[in-house]
Amino acid sequence: MANRNNNWQRNLGNLIGGILSLTVAWNTATGNILKWISFADPLNEMAFCLASLVLGTLLIYVGIPQRHWRKLNPLKTK
Secondary structure (H helix, E strand, O other): OOOOHHHHOOOOOOOHHHHHHHHHHHHHOHHHHOOOOOOOOHHHHHHHHHHHHHHHHHHHHHHOOHHHHHOOOOOOOO
16 A cells, blocks of 8 residues: 555645646637647647647546545445
8 A cells, every 4th residue: 555645645746737737728729828839730739639638637537536436436335
């Protein structure tokens, strides 16, 4: 089992990274990121948005501890 003192820091880092990645995805989808990044093709912009959206979603999923997911399980057998 991992060290409990370090677990919350890792989870918090994952959650912050997920929120930042979703912010990048939002700014890419609205076109605000074109002030900083110039894409060669609209397809590249869409792929970048999708990649940051998937990364943000997965980081938030990993950042939420397993004990909280168990509380949300509607198919508990106990």
